[in-house]
Amino acid sequence: MAATVTASLDVMGGDHGAGMVIPGAALALKRFPGLRFRLYGDEAVVRPLLDKAPALKSASTFEHCEISVRMDDKPSQALRRGRWRSSMWRAIEAVKSADATFAVSAGNTGALMAMSKFCLRSPAGIDRPAIAAIWPTLRGETVMLDCGATIGADAKALFEFAVMGAAMARAILNKHRPTVGLLNIGVEEVKGLDEIRTAGQLLRDAQLPDLEYIGFVEADDIGKGKADVVVTEGFAGNIALKAAEGTARQISSYMREAVGRSWLARLGFLLASGAFARVRKAMDTRRSNGGVFLGLNGIVIKSHGGTDAEGFAAAIEIGYSIAQSRILEEINTDLAAYRQTEAARGEAKTGAM
Amino acid sequence: MAATVTASLDVMGGDHGAGMVIPGAALALKRFPGLRFRLYGDEAVVRPLLDKAPALKSASTFEHCEISVRMDDKPSQALRRGRWRSSMWRAIEAVKSADATFAVSAGNTGALMAMSKFCLRSPAGIDRPAIAAIWPTLRGETVMLDCGATIGADAKALFEFAVMGAAMARAILNKHRPTVGLLNIGVEEVKGLDEIRTAGQLLRDAQLPDLEYIGFVEADDIGKGKADVVVTEGFAGNIALKAAEGTARQISSYMREAVGRSWLARLGFLLASGAFARVRKAMDTRRSNGGVFLGLNGIVIKSHGGTDAEGFAAAIEIGYSIAQSRILEEINTDLAAYRQTEAARGEAKTGAM
Numbered sequence: 001m002a003a004t005v006t007a008s009l010d011v012m013g014g015d016h017g018a019g020m021v022i023p024g025a026a027l028a029l030k031r032f033p034g035l036r037f038r039l040y041g042d043e044a045v046v047r048p049l050l051d052k053a054p055a056l057k058s059a060s061t062f063e064h065c066e067i068s069v070r071m072d073d074k075p076s077q078a079l080r081r082g083r084w085r086s087s088m089w090r091a092i093e094a095v096k097s098a099d100a101t102f103a104v105s106a107g108n109t110g111a112l113m114a115m116s117k118f119c120l121r122s123p124a125g126i127d128r129p130a131i132a133a134i135w136p137t138l139r140g141e142t143v144m145l146d147c148g149a150t151i152g153a154d155a156k157a158l159f160e161f162a163v164m165g166a167a168m169a170r171a172i173l174n175k176h177r178p179t180v181g182l183l184n185i186g187v188e189e190v191k192g193l194d195e196i197r198t199a200g201q202l203l204r205d206a207q208l209p210d211l212e213y214i215g216f217v218e219a220d221d222i223g224k225g226k227a228d229v230v231v232t233e234g235f236a237g238n239i240a241l242k243a244a245e246g247t248a249r250q251i252s253s254y255m256r257e258a259v260g261r262s263w264l265a266r267l268g269f270l271l272a273s274g275a276f277a278r279v280r281k282a283m284d285t286r287r288s289n290g291g292v293f294l295g296l297n298g299i300v301i302k303s304h305g306g307t308d309a310e311g312f313a314a315a316i317e318i319g320y321s322i323a324q325s326r327i328l329e330e331i332n333t334d335l336a337a338y339r340q341t342e343a344a345r346g347e348a349k350t351g352a353m
Numbered sequence: 354m355a356a357t358v359t360a361s362l363d364v365m366g367g368d369h370g371a372g373m374v375i376p377g378a379a380l381a382l383k384r385f386p387g388l389r390f391r392l393y394g395d396e397a398v399v400r401p402l403l404d405k406a407p408a409l410k411s412a413s414t415f416e417h418c419e420i421s422v423r424m425d426d427k428p429s430q431a432l433r434r435g436r437w438r439s440s441m442w443r444a445i446e447a448v449k450s451a452d453a454t455f456a457v458s459a460g461n462t463g464a465l466m467a468m469s470k471f472c473l474r475s476p477a478g479i480d481r482p483a484i485a486a487i488w489p490t491l492r493g494e495t496v497m498l499d500c501g502a503t504i505g506a507d508a509k510a511l512f513e514f515a516v517m518g519a520a521m522a523r524a525i526l527n528k529h530r531p532t533v534g535l536l537n538i539g540v541e542e543v544k545g546l547d548e549i550r551t552a553g554q555l556l557r558d559a560q561l562p563d564l565e566y567i568g569f570v571e572a573d574d575i576g577k578g579k580a581d582v583v584v585t586e587g588f589a590g591n592i593a594l595k596a597a598e599g600t601a602r603q604i605s606s607y608m609r610e611a612v613g614r615s616w617l618a619r620l621g622f623l624l625a626s627g628a629f630a631r632v633r634k635a636m637d638t639r640r641s642n643g644g645v646f647l648g649l650n651g652i653v654i655k656s657h658g659g660t661d662a663e664g665f666a667a668a669i670e671i672g673y674s675i676a677q678s679r680i681l682e683e684i685n686t687d688l689a690a691y692r693q694t695e696a697a698r699g700e701a702k703t704g705a706m
Contacts, residue, residue, distance in 0.1 A: 152546075222599060238594050241439075243594075250576035265625040271617050274617070
């Protein structure tokens with residue numbers, strides 16, 4: 001018998017707060033009737049909404065929190081004001097106390113990461129957490145990390161990101177041995193940052209059984225689906241993700257404007273609406289709405305602040321898929337095996353000297 | 354009377370070489386009948402093509418070069434093999450000797466940059482060159498730099514990029530006082546790299562009359578046209594550009610596939626073809642085909658290796674627009690004025706101590 005999966009939700013997070021989170025949770029419950037919820041938020045706001053969603057209500061526990069982290073709180077402010085008592089903190093804490101399997105918040109990224117680090121900590125041997133995003137590609141989906149948890153990453157951190165991203169790809173993309181590429185510029189030339197080159201060497205040397213390192217990839221390779229996992233440091237990763245999102249929105253905007261100009265175009269788009277629905281589905285960022293925090297003692301999912309109920313349900317779904325896997329154990333096992341190999345090599349080297 | 358504008362062309366560069374460059378030059382000549390050309394390439398290949406383009410032939414001089422830089426040559430190889438004698442080198446050298454106003458090559462970027470640096474050098478006071486690209490936006494076009502000339506940039510280099518990019522925006526976007534943004538992640542928070550923060554301070558303090566510094570922009574702001582000039586270091590810039598290009602191609606690919614599936618969709622697209630033509634035009638990367646090398650004693654334009662004659666003509670057109678301006682003088686003037694202010698401030702500070 002499978003263990004119950006419980007999601008702890010920061011009901012107050014996001015631009016639309018409880019009005020989006022509660023319907024989103026109800027949607028997710030419809031899809032996964034075995035799911036259970038721990039809800040944290042402002043009683044006055046949440047109770048009335050919950051009363052209108054009886055199925056969700058009976059699958060949930062609710063706790064009142066007097067503080068909601070604001071979308072524009074700086075991470076340090078949020079920690080000061082909201083530690084111990086905010087809905088965001090309590091949702092994360094439920095993961096730490098094992099009352100929940102994973103936490104979801106649409107609140108501000110910086111605050112959520114700061115609280116997650118403070119509350120859950122990184123396991124021994126992991127330098128820093130990363131934010132992993134799901135990037136829709138021509139071949140399916142790619143896990144990309146780090147999308148902005150930290151700026152800069154040395155070779156060891158990039159190596160750890162590769163191991164964490166591969167574990168996530170196994171969990172949600174059903175890839176037995178996912179391919180991993182390091183984001184770089186110019187694959188032909190011996191250029192690129194030293195850290196990236198060294199990380200490539202580490203990945204080649206490690207010969208991990210759980211992932212296949214395929215070398216450098218460029219940013220226009222991501223959408224082609226060239227690698228199941230794309231690894232980079234947080235600044236470049238955030239910029240790649242936002243440049244892609246911005247371009248997709250830009251093209252939608254051109255389309256809307258172009259169609260608005262003539263009835264012939266509108267008729268044409270009407271006839272082709274099935275085709276368009278396919279394109280929209282392929283580019284649907286709600287499916288890729290979950291930024292997953294990896295490298296912590298627990299799973300926290302960041303949902304887009306501006307998302308709708310459908311998008312929030314997708315973020316819960318990602319947490320649910322990951323919760324079915326043994327991702328945290330796999331990451332620790334892979335990294336421990338690697339450290340043993342390294343240690344053995346170090347001894348062999350010393351012995352030979 | 355306006356001075357003659359002469360373009361020196363590396364006829365052998367690009368995936369399609371002379372077969373693309375010669376028709377591209379002929380197209381550009383049709384649009385700008387006053388243009389003159391200096392053509393460098395392999396006589397056996399170029400002569401027959403030139404004989405078929407009499408108008409271009411009479412507007413050009415041609416010189417045989419025994420060496421063509423290969424698309425996969427490493428920069429160091431290209432320099433060793435192709436210095437003094439290759440069509441790429443000779444095209445750049447014509448700018449140095451003032452026989453040409455600007456050079457265009459569709460050859461490999463690394464080699465072209467290495468040769469341009471070696472041959473033209475940077476003016477005193479400019480640390481390093483940058484590659485500037487033209488990014489189509491919802492409001493028009495944005496100049497973005499550096500798109501991959503160098504990895505990493507300190508605050509001073511970013512400041513210089515801002516001055517260079519603004520001069521280019523004045524030259525080709527007809528903006529009297531272009532807005533300049535620094536690419537960063539998370540505009541709200543006090544995060545981001547130190548170099549970027551310091552560069553922002555430098556730009557604010559400088560109060561240059563020729564550009565308006567508007568603060569940080571994120572990668573999804575670029576396509577919105579939030580700034581006329583977006584400044585970043587080469588690694589992030591290259592990744593932003595390629596992520597956007599990749600996404601645009603990805604969406605085209607979804608569309609083609611979706612339309613191929615049903616006759617109704619095909620009929621719809623036929624009716625809406627006018628609207629699609631508008632979208633295609635807005636996203637046409639051929640217009641943005643010119644990567645402009647700034648920060649050298651002369652203008653060199655890098656055309657995409659895989660472009661067609663139309664795209665190569667667009668690259669020539671960019672060079673032509675820039676040649677009409679006094680971009681190199683303006684950059685030097687702006688930087689000199691700034692250095693004087695800085696020096697005066699330095700003295701004032703020392704005096705007060």
